[in-house]
Amino acid sequence: MDLTGKADLSGRQRMILGVVDHGARACLRLSDLADKRSATILRELCSAFRRFGLPARIRVDNEACFNSHLMKATMALLGITLQTTEPHCPWQNGRIERFFGTLKRHLDRIAIVDGDDLRHKLVEFRCWYNHARPHQHLGGHTPAEVWGGKRKSTRGPKFVSIWDGAITGWWFPP
Numbered sequence: 804m805d806l807t808g809k810a811d812l813s814g815r816q817r818m819i820l821g822v823v824d825h826g827a828r829a830c831l832r833l834s835d836l837a838d839k840r841s842a843t844i845l846r847e848l849c850s851a852f853r854r855f856g857l858p859a860r861i862r863v864d865n866e867a868c869f870n871s872h873l874m875k876a877t878m879a880l881l882g883i884t885l886q887t888t889e890p891h892c893p894w895q896n897g898r899i900e901r902f903f904g905t906l907k908r909h910l911d912r913i914a915i916v917d918g919d920d921l922r923h924k925l926v927e928f929r930c931w932y933n934h935a936r937p938h939q940h941l942g943g944h945t946p947a948e949v950w951g952g953k954r955k956s957t958r959g960p961k962f963v964s965i966w967d968g969a970i971t972g973w974w975f976p977p
Contacts, residue, residue, distance in 0.1 A: 804848075804863050805899040806839055807907065811915045819925065820847050821906070823899045824855075825862075828938055829946035830902060831855050833929045835921045841871040852881075860884035862896050905932070912969050927965045935963045935972035953977065 804822045811817055818839050822832035832851040836843055848861075861883055863869035870887060878885040888895035906928060915921045933947045941949050948955065956975035964971045 804844075804861050804869070805896060805903065806836075806866065806868075807903045809907075809910050809915055809921065811917050811921065813917070817915065817918065817921050819906075819921075820844060821899055821902055822848070822851055822861075823902045824946070824950065825898060827946050827950040828898060828902075828941060829950045830929045830932050833906075833925045835918055835925060839866075839868045841868045841873045844868055845874065845877055857881055858883060860886050862886040862888065862899075864888050864893070864896060865890050902932075909966070909970055913966055924966065928970070931963060931965055931970055931972060935974040 804820070807819050807821065808816045809819060818836040820832060820834045820836050821830065823830055831854075832847055834847050836847070852858075861878065863885065865887060868874070869885075875885060893900050909928065910924070913924070915924065933950075934945055937943045937945055938949075944955060947953075956977055958976050960973040960975050962971070963974050
């Protein structure tokens with residue numbers, strides 16, 4: 804789990820929370836946050852937990868919102884180990900850093916009008932990333948295929964193009 808940002812056309816810096824599964828590399832949550840308080844982040848995590856279940860551990864960096872008393876107490880109550888990387892060592896949380904690298908490479912090519920536009924773009928990106936983008940370290944499978952334990956579909960693929968063609972790929976319907 805980590806935070807990144809993107810400025811919209813008005814110059815307002817939008818905070819983006821990303822949560823990526825360690826094994827399947829699936830993006831479980833990608834949200835535009837109103838602020839980066841621990842309570843705001845915990846609300847997003849609770850939504851992910853309801854949908855995907857509780858993880859054994861969550862790896863975060865040393866940002867105050869991830870290491871607050873509220874965050875630590877909540878994780879402890881839920882039985883989740885909060886792993887904190889060493890300061891200035893982003894490679895210790897490489898999966899989310901790599902995910903954000905992919906996201907930013909694509910976000911930097913487009914303008915974000917406002918929060919609604921960003922939320923819409925994040926939903927599209929998460930869908931493309933999980934379902935249409937094969938991953939080299941997953942043997943050419945998508946995160947959704949690995950998460951669901953499914954083989955590559957033998958049905959005809961569908962071409963996916965979002966953000967006016969800035970992101971493309973092939974989706975294999977189940």
